[in-house]
Amino acid sequence: MTKNLRVKSSEYIDETNRISFKFNGKTYHGFKGDTLASALLANDVHLVGRSFKYHRPRGIMTSGSEEPNAIVQINPGTNRTEPNVRATEIEIYEGLEASSQNCWPSVEFDIGGINNFLSPFFPAGFYYKTFMWPASFWEKYEFFIRHSAGLGKSPTSSDPDIYDHRNVHCDVLVVGAGISGILAAKNAAKNNFKTLLVDEKNELGGSTIFENNEFNKIENKSPSEWLKKEIDELKSIRNLEIKTRTTVAAYHQYNYLLARENLTDHLETKDKTNKIRQQLLKIRAKKVILATGALERPLIFNNNDRPGIMLSSAIKKYSEFYGVACGSKNVFFTNNDSAYESALSLYNKGINVEAIIDIREQSESKIVKKVNEAGIKIYWSHSVVNTAGYKRLNSISVMKLSNDGTSVTGNKISISCDCLGVAGGWTPAVHLYTQSGSKLKFDEEKKVFLPNQNTSEQISVGSCSGDFKIDEIIKNLNQKLKDTLNIKLTDLDNIKVEVDQENSKRNIWLLPSDKPVGKTKPFVDYQNDATAKDIKLALREGFRSIEHVKRYTTTGMGTDQGKLGNMHALGIIADTAGVKMGELGTTTFRPPYTPLTFGTIVGRNVGKFFDIFRRTPMNDWHVENNAEFENVGQWKRAWYYPINGESMHQAVQRESKAARESAGILDASTLGKIDIQGSDASEFLNRVYTNAWSKLAVGKCRYGLMLNEDGMVYDDGVTTRLGENHYIMTTTTGGAANVLGKLEDYLQTEWPELDVYLTSVTDHYATASLCGPNSKKILKKIIPGLDLSDENFPHMSFKGANIENIQCRIMRISFTGEHSYEINVQASYGKDLWEKCMEAGKEFNITPYGTETMHLLRAEKGFIIVGQDTDGTMTPIDLQMDWIVSKKKYDFIGKRSLYRSDTMREDRKQLVGLLTDDPNTVLEEGAQIVSELDQSPVEMLGHVTSSYFSPNLNKSIALAVIKSGKDMMGKKLFVPMENKNINVTVSNPVFYDEKNQRLNA
Amino acid sequence: MFLINCPYCGERDQQEFKAGGEAHIKRPKQPTELSDDEWAEYLFMRKNIKGVQFERWNHAHGCRKWFNMVRDTSNDEIKATYKMGEKPPAQ
């Protein structure tokens, strides 16, 4: 049985457009324009959730993004479900379903509610203290805790929506479209500043748009009427872009702001498809005007969290903006005049206001007089000491406050009510301001933190800068606009404002009760269930820093970041510890201001766009021939080509044998290629490689090893001299970009005098590597005119040639130890080249092989792979590659480091071969190597870096790095595995064709 | 996210750039004549100042040029950028 609490037709609610929605399985009705919260309140539903720790029933507290309690799961069980949505922000649409979070089995009957009665056992630091107990306790409670705790459920299927990112540049960004923001944006745009105005709500105007204080006038009109006219005028202003439903989530340095624009969340499900749901705006603004307003503070008193207890300003908004009464018997509890406006709003609509409890001694303002005249009882110098009603407030107890405000006296008065509006004054919303790095100052008189030291081109205007009266707001705004925009005239210069507003306030952070604090529940952080008692306990236990108290009590650590209660937490700490609030500082407000969906954060970078991958020109052929692929850097490389259901092992064994017995072909297009030109190119190579380059003849190739300045191997590859001043360098596939970056760095910063130009040409060439004893015959078929004799075209040399009329570069170089050719053509001919080789090689059973076989073949030859057999701690000497380090060259990158005491140690890890005693046992790469089995702990001598079963040698082979390995030839060692110990013998790392006879076979 | 003034391209977003550590550390001309300690000083030792620091930056996703920056590491204020080889502006 629900009541209808609609009080009048509001201009923001379309009563002709009736909407049905479900909450916790029950169908309700609301109207277009309602939020879920306003629609529930219109149906007299306050109970919307359970608190995190004690599972106390909680109701809607606010009307905006600061809401701590009314967080719900939207459309549960669907792929569009979303947890932690604030009911005060989501606009209802036909078919919307929402359910309470944090309660099990249901919001009405909640098992966790028992925690409420056990609360003496849940003090501050409960989690830290409890779970230090035996681990077995945790398991016992896990089932219970998992069901009863947690904030909502994440969707289990993929998100059907589209998200986007957009870069936005503007002269002036105005955040917040209340009265200050609107006037600021209007004047900026009119003065030819490209202006963007954003607001999290769907309507412009902030709280002034429903301002009902009849004693305030702008140009003889009510502020709301006047502001509506201003808003109408915005439409015709050039240079002004307005984005509603747009929340600035983060304000970074250099006026870089991130905002989330909500485009479809308010639409019916059928209208959401194929549209961008949310857009992340990456805004770079020359100037930022923060007009983020202020948040009303609650009051902290015993049992201040029952459903039906709300912010006074929220009650006013529900009444004026949504046309909803939050209760039928209303009471307000206040320390300032704001509550009187809310009371009058209800009174004027004929809704019962029982009383106002005011902790001040008196107020002389006109609005208070008006409330008095209306016959509403005001209890001056009184405080609420307790409340009653489990799932809905039904009464409050009131007592007289002592003069110093620390205790209560006299009789306890009980007032029956179903809604209590609390008004504790206003806190400027300085979250974004502090995110930008700017500094706050505490205003002892107003009891608020205010902007003080700006670090970027920014101003704060309106109530977020501490101006709460309309006349102050307009006057200060006008001056700030002139200063920051450097303009002389604004349309605010001659505005007539009349205000009768009292700012008097009596600030008591923690209101006393007739019970001692230890026996009360004055909630400071509703979402995380932190009470004033917890904060005091933390201080008693020795915590002093606000950041520590926050973590220990979890105050301010919920999804709302404690927007309501942070100031009270600080105030209570300051009062208890006897320090000034200004000295205490604040906790850090971190982005995002309100939570962002993962979808918004990642934008379009999902699925195949999550990480870009690169494919070679031959890729289609590999796919058509059932290649399995492996990721190398961003490249998709053919890994092996299984035939007839072969396993990887079977395929690799077949490919490896074929390459040595007849012919193999590898797609080597991914190798990095850097074109090097300039009159100092040879000198440059001398400096970046360990070996000498000056004497390399044109048309010859040479293998080079590149070190870091610390002497460790960085990259390797073959470089070919194409002309007197022209080389082409190849790098490892994964290292290409970094090598280019490093070479550019040296060229630009250390050796700017060298005449050398570097160009990345990796993507410009496709490379097919033909190898095996029949490779020569195959190449001869493809290019009949080319003299392939060893005299004319020996190993480590280069020829330019044409395949038909396509130019190609052919290097006779080998990474397998076989007679091989690398044929490079313009990338677009890559697949043609490959197919030609396959066609020509048919009679020789040419076998395409992938990276796995390439690795195996080179391991048979003991060739290293940088990044597999090296890990940034291996010098060329460690790798037994002394032969490639020039003794004659005066200097090269890393040379000096090869003579450091550490790099010259004899007991460094060195690259060796390993043979298993059982030739069929293949070691695991990464396996540890020891010399003793019955010792514990045992010294780890090194590890296996590469390991394969060699079909050509018919035994297991491995490369490893072992301390003093060079001196261990023939030594027996052990590789202990989980279930067995493997006996191994240290060997020469070259397992196959040690004399390199096959290169010329 | 910084807004960095590349001396060759103008103001660009930080994501186009790569930081390259402390600036004005010259690679010794004759490394082989240095003691281990002297070489280690060049190779490993960096100041990591809290306050005004001279840094190398690379416009990696732009003109690929290296340049220098004067940045206050305590508040990330970029005081100046200038080309390699140029003298740092007076502070």
Ligand SMILES: [Zn+2]
């Ligand atoms: Zn640039």
